[in-house]
Amino acid sequence: AQSVAQPEDQVNVAEGNPLTVKCTYSVSGNPYLFWYVQYPNRGLQFLLKYITGDNLVKGSYGFEAEFNKSQTSFHLKKPSALVSDSALYFCAVRPRSYNTDKLIFGTGTRLQVFP
Amino acid sequence: GAGVSQTPSNKVTEKGKYVELRCDPISGHTALYWYRQSLGQGPEFLIYFQGTGAADDSGLPNDRFFAVRPEGSVSTLKIQRTERGDSAVYLCASSLMVEGEQFFGPGTRLTVL
Numbered sequence: 591a592q593s594v595a596q597p598e599d600q601v602n603v604a605e606g607n608p609l610t611v612k613c614t615y616s617v618s619g620n621p622y623l624f625w626y627v628q629y630p631n632r633g634l635q636f637l638l639k640y641i642t643g644d645n646l647v648k649g650s651y652g653f654e655a656e657f658n659k660s661q662t663s664f665h666l667k668k669p670s671a672l673v674s675d676s677a678l679y680f681c682a683v684r685p686r687s688y689n690t691d692k693l694i695f696g697t698g699t700r701l702q703v704f705p
Numbered sequence: 706g707a708g709v710s711q712t713p714s715n716k717v718t719e720k721g722k723y724v725e726l727r728c729d730p731i732s733g734h735t736a737l738y739w740y741r742q743s744l745g746q747g748p749e750f751l752i753y754f755q756g757t758g759a760a761d762d763s764g765l766p767n768d769r770f771f772a773v774r775p776e777g778s779v780s781t782l783k784i785q786r787t788e789r790g791d792s793a794v795y796l797c798a799s800s801l802m803v804e805g806e807q808f809f810g811p812g813t814r815l816t817v818l
Contacts, residue, residue, distance in 0.1 A: 594747075603789070624805075632749070633709070634809040635766070665785050690761045691736065692806060695747030 592617045594681055596696035603671045604704050611666040611699045613681030615646060621683040623664040624693065625655055628678040637679075671703045696703070707731065709810035711797050713786045717816045718787055726813045730799030737780050738773055738807060740796040748796055754780060758804040 594615045603609045603654060615621065623640040638649025645657045655666045677702050684688040710729040718724050730737050736755055740748035749763040754774045762772075771785075774780040784791055794814050798807040 614709065626809075631811070633797075633811040636741060636806055636808070639806065682747075690755055691755075692738070692750035692762070693740075693748070693807060694750070695740075697745070697747050 592683070592685060593696055594683055594696035596679075596681055598699050599697075600700045600702060602702045602704065605673050606670050609666075609668050609671045609675070609703070611676045611679050611681075611701060611702065612663070613665060613696060614633070614660065614661070614663045615681075615683045615694075617683050617685050617694070619686050619687050620659075623655070623657060624682040624684070625649065625653070625664075625666050626680045626682060627697075628698070630682065634680065651687055671701075672705050673703045676701055676703045707744060709797055709799050709808055711795075711810040712812060714811065715814045715816075717818065720818050724784050724787055724815065726784075726795050726815070727758070728780045728782070728797030728799075728810060730778060730780070731801075731808055732778075732796070734799035734801050734808075735777070736800045736802060736805065736807075737774060738798040738800075739782050740798065742794045742796055742812070744793075745793075751782070758793050761803050771780060784815075787815075789817045791815060792817045 617693045626634040626635040640647045648654045678698050680698050681696040712727045738753040739751040742748045752772050753764040755801040757777045768786045771783045797807045797813045800807045
């Protein structure tokens, strides 16, 4: 079965420190990979995506993600966390299939950045 | 507005009732998607449209759920004989084309009493 795992329910980090939010996936082939962020009472917002090419992808708000094919991982990173980064983060994959265009989401990781 | 809009933002209904949830995609977006997000979970795919036709409805949980997009723009998700387990946030997304970035609306929170 195709799935996405976010092993940490919550990640706590001090403001100014680097952060990592982990994601691994189990999908056949070479899927597209995404990170979305969800703030309270707001819709999911796109952060970044990996399609092909350079394994380090840069996205919105200073976030980046590193694709590792051998480990089937796509961890989200930021060199210096801000309190305003506190939110719920979702990793998602889209299988490269001719007959579907759905996103498969992980269960989410709550990021808490402390001042 | 420029984004995906969904109405109503909240819907409370009684078990057994019929509900309709509406999604207005970003103008010009040909692909439209419905997801359902239960508390503490990630969004789960329900159905997606390419134009007027449902290209993949494999995520619909049962035949009580149905969605339409008659003119290739606005979509309505219809739930018959609602059950308490249907309570969730229903998310709509649209993209300019299939395999494009999906833009999400704020969701409709459905509560079935």
